Amino acid sequence: xxxxxxxxxxxxxxxxxxxxxxxxxxxxxxxxxxxxxxxxxxxxxxxxxxxxxxxxxxxxxxxxxxxxxxxxxxxxxxxxxxxxxxxxxxxxxxxxxxxxxxxxxxxxxxxxxxxxxxxxxxxxxxxxxxxxxxxxxxxxxxxxxxxxxxxxxxxxxxxxxxxxxxxxxxxxxxxxxxxxxxxxxxxxxxxxxxxxxxxxxxxxxxxxxxxxxxxxxxxxxxxxxxxxxxxxxxxxxxxxxxxxxxxxxxxxxxxxxxxxxxxxxxxxxxxxxxxxxxxxxxxxxxxxxxxxxxxxxxxxxx
Ligand SMILES: [Zn+2]
Numbered sequence: 001x002x003x004x005x006x007x008x009x010x011x012x013x014x015x016x017x018x019x020x021x022x023x024x025x026x027x028x029x030x031x032x033x034x035x036x037x038x039x040x041x042x043x044x045x046x047x048x049x050x051x052x053x054x055x056x057x058x059x060x061x062x063x064x065x066x067x068x069x070x071x072x073x074x075x076x077x078x079x080x081x082x083x084x085x086x087x088x089x090x091x092x093x094x095x096x097x098x099x100x101x102x103x104x105x106x107x108x109x110x111x112x113x114x115x116x117x118x119x120x121x122x123x124x125x126x127x128x129x130x131x132x133x134x135x136x137x138x139x140x141x142x143x144x145x146x147x148x149x150x151x152x153x154x155x156x157x158x159x160x161x162x163x164x165x166x167x168x169x170x171x172x173x174x175x176x177x178x179x180x181x182x183x184x185x186x187x188x189x190x191x192x193x194x195x196x197x198x199x200x201x202x203x204x205x206x207x208x209x210x211x212x213x214x215x216x217x218x219x220x221x222x223x224x225x226x227x228x229x230x231x232x233x234x235x236x237x238x239x240x241x242x243x244x245x246x247x248x249x250x251x252x253x254x255x256x257x258x259x260x261x262x263x264x265x266x267x268x269x270x271x272x273x274x275x276x277x278x279x280x281x282x283x284x285x286x287x288x289x290x291x292x293x294x295x296x297x298x299x300x301x302x
Pocket of ligand 1 (some may be wrong): 048051112118154155
């Protein structure tokens, strides 16, 4: 008897949908979905410490090639925070050639350092910092025809003084949401844990993703790699897959396309994610934090 009653109610329900057109008319359903659907994230790739001046298998070249041609999204555009004065990179002829190529291929260049090494700006006195910023900005103008608008502080170290110096030069300070931690511990740690490490960070991001600003209908999520790292260079395609898989596993909704595809949009999104209050110390995800950068005076990469 109970089964008969259930069948009757099912028939009655189907008849109601047929009469009212509730199931056939997609508009009420569509409106409902658009209100409740989460704002998708778009992955904003950034690369620090390059360009590499390595002969042979050059990691900056491998990364440019990987972003241009890959199975997930050909033509990905990123921000490269370069070291224009690096004696083993940006200051060499190959380094300058690669920065020009990076621009020609539609990526954005940001400021990282202009010193021969990788010195924290917080350790430079006012005069030296000013000179270094001016020198680096001039190098960018020579390369790109205009000054950069983005800065990634070396060792993630900043304070009110260096923040003010950046602002005077029109530089927006961009930290990161996800970090591959491929700078300090390039191998074998990154090799063994790269997937679990980034997947963990995606799960952490999931908890506060709704706090991120919406830019052009998506929430930009900043991801940081180091293009001077040969391991990153030879694994860039795998890293792209790990990021997409990690977002799905964490329950994050990826935009279509999942990565940025123009210098203008990637730069605008990065500017929207820039730090506005230097008294806020942004925590860098993963093992390597700015605190450790303070303890260990001059690691080769950050
Ligand atoms: Zn760095």
